[in-house]
Amino acid sequence: MKTIIRNRRLIRLLSGLFSLIIIAGSCEIAEDLVGGNATVAKLEGEWTCDEDSEIYKSTTSVYSVAISPDPDNDFGVIIDNFYGISAAVYASVSGMSLIVSNQTVSGGYEISGSGIISSGYDVINWNYTVDDGSGVIDHVTAVYTKN
Numbered sequence: 001m002k003t004i005i006r007n008r009r010l011i012r013l014l015s016g017l018f019s020l021i022i023i024a025g026s027c028e029i030a031e032d033l034v035g036g037n038a039t040v041a042k043l044e045g046e047w048t049c050d051e052d053s054e055i056y057k058s059t060t061s062v063y064s065v066a067i068s069p070d071p072d073n074d075f076g077v078i079i080d081n082f083y084g085i086s087a088a089v090y091a092s093v094s095g096m097s098l099i100v101s102n103q104t105v106s107g108g109y110e111i112s113g114s115g116i117i118s119s120g121y122d123v124i125n126w127n128y129t130v131d132d133g134s135g136v137i138d139h140v141t142a143v144y145t146k147n
Helices: 002-025 028-034 038-043
Strands: 046-051 062-069 076-080 088-094 099-106 110-115 125-131 137-146
Touching: 038 062, 038 076, 088 137, 099 125
Parallel strands: none
Antiparallel strands: 046 062, 046 137, 062 076, 076 088, 088 099, 099 110, 110 125, 125 137
16 A cells, blocks of 8 residues: 555645656746746847848948837837948748748838748858838848857
8 A cells, every 4th residue: 555655645746746857847848938038138238230132242241230129019029230321121930930920110121031040059151132112122131240
C-alpha cells in the first residue's frame, strides 16, 4: 500500500513539474498574445542603413534610421528616415519578419516591402519598392545594422 501511495505522489510531482515547465516555456508566446511583443522591444533603437537602389546611385546610400514601437499597434514599429527621406514608415512584426504594407508617406512616396530580422536582432535584410510619385518604381535592397 505504501508503494502505491508513493507512486501516486511521484506521478503528481512529475505532472506538476512538467506543467510548470510548459507554462514557463510559453511565457514569451503568452506575452505576445496579450500585448507587448518582445521582438518589437529588441528592435528599438538607432540603426545604420546601407542601401542599394536601382535608381539612386549616390554616395549617401549609408545613413541612420531610428526604430521605435508603434504606440497604436503592439506588433508594429515606426521607422524614421526610411529610404533617407525623413519620413516615418509603419511596419508590422510577424515572427522574425517586418512587413511594410503599401503606404504613402510625406512627400508622396509610396512604399512597400519586407525585411528579415537576424536571430541576434542586430541585422535586418530588406527588400522594398518606392514610387516617388512619378510612376517609376525603385527596387531597393538594404541592410540595417543596429548601432
